Amino acid sequence: MKTKGLLTMMILFFSISIFAQNADDKKIIKDAENAKAAFLEANSNMQGYFDDAKAYAIFPNVGKGAIIIGAASGNGAVYERGVLVGMANLKQLDIGAQIGGKAFSEVIFFKTDKAVQEFMDDDFSFGSNVSAVAVNQAPPSFNITYTDGVAVFSLPKEGLMAEVSVGGQRFDFEDFD
Secondary structure, eight states, X not given: OHHHHHHHHHHHHHHHHHHSOOSOHHHHHHHHHHHHHHHHHHOGGGHHHHHHOSEEEEEEEEEEEEEEEEEEEEEEEXXXXXXXXXXXXXXXXXXXXXXEEEEEEEEEEEOSHHHHHHHHTTOXXXXXXXXXXXXXXXXXXXOOOOBTTEEEEEEEEEEEEXXXXXXXXXXXXXXXX
């Protein structure tokens, strides 16, 4: 049974590596710029979030795979008041009724100094109480509120996944200093 579980986890992480982006910062930064344009094209009301946020992190290529246990991974660029200040990576682990694989972009907006500091100190993670809003499926009013100084949006790219799960995301930030 342990061998079967280990094999399942290896297949899961292999499928994530197909979707996940390499660690080349220049490529990630370029992809983040393209992802920002895609978010704005999907819903122009997002410009207000980019303008008002103290900081934001864009993860242009997040890959997720799951067979009961799911995992996701992605690299991103972090901006403070629109200026690139560092890089980050995202790791997600969840469990539940889920199967498949998908790729998506994610942007996290930080409205408070506390939320920005927690993210930059690597003290930031999501539990099941924060969920991403799909940008291209938002209602016309698009008035999403921040939870604890944070708002999260996702933009599906490709893949097929069915899921009802709980878990969380963890982030690591590396500044350019």
